[in-house]
């Protein structure tokens with residue numbers, strides 16, 4: 001006899017954290033399974049926002065830049081590095097959108113490998129990653145080299161080995177695949193890229209805050225990731241990027257702005273990049289956009305990423321058990337790994353009827369995500385998702401299919 005959702009919620013050591021998010025039990029949302037696309041707002045953010053408006057912005061005004069805002073991109077980067085990236089200080093910075101941050105690090109990586117003509121990327125990667133590689137290849141006279149991964153799995157070490165050569169400049173991969181949630185082997189793939197003389201850029205959007213990451217220990221060169229997914233930073237909150245200290249002296253970034261120079265307020269002639277990770281800053285940092293992730297980092301630091309991962313695995317295991325009982329008999333396919341050790345924080349299920357079902361689910365206040373052509377993606381955000389709402393969503397999908 002398997003445990004019921006209610007039992008699992010009662011026994012969940014992290015159950016109290018659900019109440020630390022705004023409206024987690026509001027009846028207007030029967031089940032929110034899209035925290036991997038837009039995390040719920042942490043309750044503490046309301047107070048943080050109010051005091052920021054009244055104090056730091058309201059009365060410090062321009063003096064705020066001297067009271068911490070100027071250093072915030074690096075200070076907050078260090079905090080993210082320690083809490084969820086396995087990154088020592090001085091290698092992570094918070095700044096622009098994920099897309100722009102990825103552009104900066106991919107471009108920086110490619111420029112470190114002159115004379116090599118290929119950038120490796122996979123067909124299953126998120127569109128922005130693929131489009132960026134196409135654009136950077138075109139502007140630097142290189143060619144994308146495509147991996148065709150198993151859509152229900154993801155990029156494997158063998159896939160990468162199959163395309164590496166002495167022409168590979170850079171490999172660009174997602175740590176957790178946005179559709180299947182497959183976790184690629186960061187350590188082994190990074191090593192293989194290095195053995196071929198190439199550099200690697202990891203997109204961490206779907207792993208950061210849900211899956212433990214060891215950027216320093218695995219020898220990663222460059223990385224970037226979202227903060228509005230499992231870091232609950234709010235819609236459009238700025239991304240972080242990581243540059244290994246090994247590259248910080250030689251790496252240059254393509255958007256040379258005044259905030260990333262040695263002495264920004266000298267306003268001098270000629271771009272002279274700052275030392276360290278600060279050189280990856282471009283313009284005035286989005287301070288307001290950083291407040292949400294700070295409130296979430298308070299929670300993550302309290303819990304620790306390994307307990308978050310345990311809850312995450314328990315949630316996806318439970319969802320797959322429910323899938324086996326309720327959805328598999330109705331012809332729904334599981335498009336995510338069954339092996340929890342290579343599965344991130346969500347699962348995707350496919351059925352030809354799903355495109356027509358989405359509107360009905362949302363109308364019933366059941367909110368998963370849709371991924372074409374026929375996928376429903378169930379995002380299970382460890383700190384804010386309950387077993388009961390996971391069950392409610394899968395039951396509703398089963399009833400609507402019947």
Ligand SMILES: *Cc1c(COP(=O)(O)O)cnc(C)c1O
Pocket residue numbers: 097098099100126128129174178203205206226
């Ligand atoms: C969500 C996501 C992005 C988003 O990029 P934005 O510039 O923030 O829109 C990029 N890559 C991956 C893998 C994602 O999951």
